[in-house]
Amino acid sequence: MSQHTSNKYVVTFLSIAILSLLLFTFNKFDKLGPVEIQCPSQLLPSQTEADMIVLLWTWPFGQHFTLNECPKPFNAPRCFFTADRTWYPRANAVIIHHRDVCSSKNQMPQIPRPEGQYWVWFNLESPSHAPNLGMMDNLINLTMSYRSDSDIFTPYGWLQKKEVLQNFTIPGKSNLVAWVVSNWNPSSKRVKLYNELKDHIKVDVYGQQHKSLEMKDLKDVLSKYKFYLSFENSIHTDYITEKLWRNALMSGTVPVVLGPPRETYERFIPSDSFIHVDDFPSAKDLANYLLELDKDPQKYERYFKWRSRLQAFGNFDWQTHYCKACVAMLRAPPYKSISSIAKWYT
Numbered sequence: 001m002s003q004h005t006s007n008k009y010v011v012t013f014l015s016i017a018i019l020s021l022l023l024f025t026f027n028k029f030d031k032l033g034p035v036e037i038q039c040p041s042q043l044l045p046s047q048t049e050a051d052m053i054v055l056l057w058t059w060p061f062g063q064h065f066t067l068n069e070c071p072k073p074f075n076a077p078r079c080f081f082t083a084d085r086t087w088y089p090r091a092n093a094v095i096i097h098h099r100d101v102c103s104s105k106n107q108m109p110q111i112p113r114p115e116g117q118y119w120v121w122f123n124l125e126s127p128s129h130a131p132n133l134g135m136m137d138n139l140i141n142l143t144m145s146y147r148s149d150s151d152i153f154t155p156y157g158w159l160q161k162k163e164v165l166q167n168f169t170i171p172g173k174s175n176l177v178a179w180v181v182s183n184w185n186p187s188s189k190r191v192k193l194y195n196e197l198k199d200h201i202k203v204d205v206y207g208q209q210h211k212s213l214e215m216k217d218l219k220d221v222l223s224k225y226k227f228y229l230s231f232e233n234s235i236h237t238d239y240i241t242e243k244l245w246r247n248a249l250m251s252g253t254v255p256v257v258l259g260p261p262r263e264t265y266e267r268f269i270p271s272d273s274f275i276h277v278d279d280f281p282s283a284k285d286l287a288n289y290l291l292e293l294d295k296d297p298q299k300y301e302r303y304f305k306w307r308s309r310l311q312a313f314g315n316f317d318w319q320t321h322y323c324k325a326c327v328a329m330l331r332a333p334p335y336k337s338i339s340s341i342a343k344w345y346t
């Protein structure tokens with residue numbers, strides 16, 4: 001190879017290197033530029049004025065839903081939500097849904113965190129179904145879960161005061177006790193209790209391996225039962241799910257709950273709105289009490305009194321959880337760091 005040819009190679013190589021560097025730099029500047037010029041296809045005029053840019057690191061369980069159209073009363077005009085990771089460098093908060101990333105640390109953001117950005121740990125599963133919590137050590141700023149001591153409290157349901165007192169009409173009852181169960185674990189507390197209960201009272205069981213029940217019929221079918229077994233799959237602090245909110249309260253039936261202690265439930269719902277299994281020394285005593293209420297309409301109807309003042313709502317769409325997060329994040333402390341999610345959550 002002559003000296004001349006090899007010089008030519010050097011010149012070509014240098015030109016490509018300089019050009020790449022320039023492109024890279026421009027690209028970087030572009031990312032750091034003002035909000036208004038980025039991702040125009042996603043921006044509406046009001047969104048450029050958002051106080052907070054919130055990046056969904058993943059769609060939860062891969063499920064897509066509408067962003068930036070929060071239902072009342074959770075309007076979140078001060079936040080701009082996006083699931084487009086090119087926004088990462090300028091996001092004020094990144095919401096990390098635990099179950100989508102917990103298989104490996106590589107699923108987490110790999111680029112250094114911009115100053116002031118919150119990483120929000122989002123999880124609605126109980127500790128029994130939230131593996132690898134250790135990988136969140138010293139990474140997370142805010143928590144978002146069904147636990148009421150989360151920075152962002154996103155429960156499965158809640159009660160709202162009615163504007164005017166309104167007598168509640170109890171749906172017509174033709175059946176006694178229902179239970180919907182999909183995960184049948186014979187050694188679980190709830191299956192053991194069911195096995196004892198069924199010797200003393202008739203329980204209709206729906207779900208996989210049992211009577212079929214389509215989601216669209218759920219409310220109709222369950223409303224015809226006097227009682228519903230709101231048995232949680234595992235017992236943890238504040239872990240109260242749609243089994244209480246949707247299946248029982250929103251269906252107009254009386255929940256028989258197995259989960260955290262009665263005091264926990266009473267923080268969220270009136271003491272006379274549910275029956276707690278811990279209040280009975282045995283399954284037989286519980287069954288006898290339900291049979292007694294079945295024969296005493298006046299006593300049974302007392303479990304509906306609260307409904308003239310309050311109405312139950314449930315949160316079964318992802319959108320509402322994220323909209324609530326916006327409101328809470330605007331009030332978050334400027335600095336917070338959580339050394340161990342595991343220590344708090346389990």
Ligand SMILES: *[C@@H]1O[C@H](CO)[C@@H](O)[C@H](O)[C@H]1NC(C)=O
Nearest residue numbers: 164165166167168169308309
């Ligand atoms: C609700 O029903 C009770 C008893 O039937 C009745 O006395 C009361 O006036 C009703 N209240 C309303 C707000 O309709």
Ligand SMILES: *[C@@H]1O[C@H](CO)[C@@H](O)[C@H](O)[C@H]1NC(C)=O
Nearest residue numbers: 116117138141334335336337
């Ligand atoms: C968030 O937590 C990380 C890790 O502890 C910390 O470096 C960062 O300063 C925190 N940011 C905020 C806004 O609290």
